[in-house]
Amino acid sequence: MPLPFPCIAIIPARYGSTRFPGKPLTPILGRPMFWHVARRAQASPSIQAVYLATDDERIAREAELLDIPAIMTSPKHSSGTDRILEAACSLDLHQDTVVVNIQGDEPGLDPHLVDRLVEPFLQPEVQVSTAARILGPEYAEDPNLVKVVRAWTGQALYFSRAPIPHTRDGQPEDVLLHIGMYAFRLPTLRRFHQLGPSPLEKKEKLEQLRLLEAGIPIHVVLTDHQCYGVDRPEDVARVEAILRKEQGECAQY
Template identity: 60%
Template structure:
């Protein structure tokens, strides 16, 4: 299987400008993401996709493959698609959208993201993990409900499913995606859907268009860096893992 992991890394951020370059244990954050992604046996190639000359130069200095993309993309998925086209990805390529602010990414998460593509009917994958009922009440934690074959039935910021007579097992969505290239191209052509606008969740665009998403389960947690103070948390966790 031809698997290409692309890490979108833009410089501008309202809460954390220059986030991909934030130093963590002496290396920029994007280096940690790229290094962990490359450790997945399922991934054939890892490439950083950025709109910024500073990030591009830092990547080249550290030996991280990088392509320069336009600055005006509305989402990371659009940046990933441009990078895939620059890299001349073929229609049979599985393209992974690996968030550039996940320095604690576990390589096994990408293995789980790729595994369902062994079934030819699977065109898009993402991940989820079991979460507590308390965590499910947080709007920033996106929940997902699956069919018995692993297809996503719905994603929501609300606690789903509703437990009328029993306590449900909640699944928290992890924002990593795998696409067969033709479906990534189709996703980019779709306009925003009503449910997407309502919940501010772009994956609902696919479900409303009748395009299935396969949700694989992982035991690993995800920790995205949103603010400068998150760097201290990531640094502490990495030091604990190394000890």
């Protein structure tokens, strides 16, 4: 059934990276990483169009060769969300549009996860959505893994690099791992930019806290999807092995 609102996906693809310069162009099974992400986003029935938002002509040229629409954006953005907003504003979108911000380093993206992110917007009060999955207690202390606590309504209560919630009796419990994909109603995406970095955002280095501090609720959907991000060059071989296995399983049917 068609959605009652337009919905697009934008993939931020910045060339510069301290740990991995040129990451969006990294070959994954013979294709640049951004190609895999874009193709999987396009496979989501919820998405009407997919765009690449980049700051580099090399990425834009490669995207054009692969028939993926690319939008040139400023190299000065401090976050992927700001880059998404610039790209969205250049498209002259309807005010009812839902914009999905898809991480450019997830070549194993599950299109069904994109659908899950968009589904809450059938409720008119939802302004922002993101995702989380259950993680074993042994990972709770890792500050590189962002945890989230949510209410029974699905709204996020807090995000942190610390283990939350704290269990006072010392019994280890599963935590919710935040998956860094977001969907915004276009006016809320603009509002995010206007607010500027908040105190908690600066302390935790988590931009989603900007919304919570401003009283803008974030709906958290639960998923079983396992993310396979590429953070460093050594992650490429691991992700390629996973994608080869996935392709082999699909070929059996």
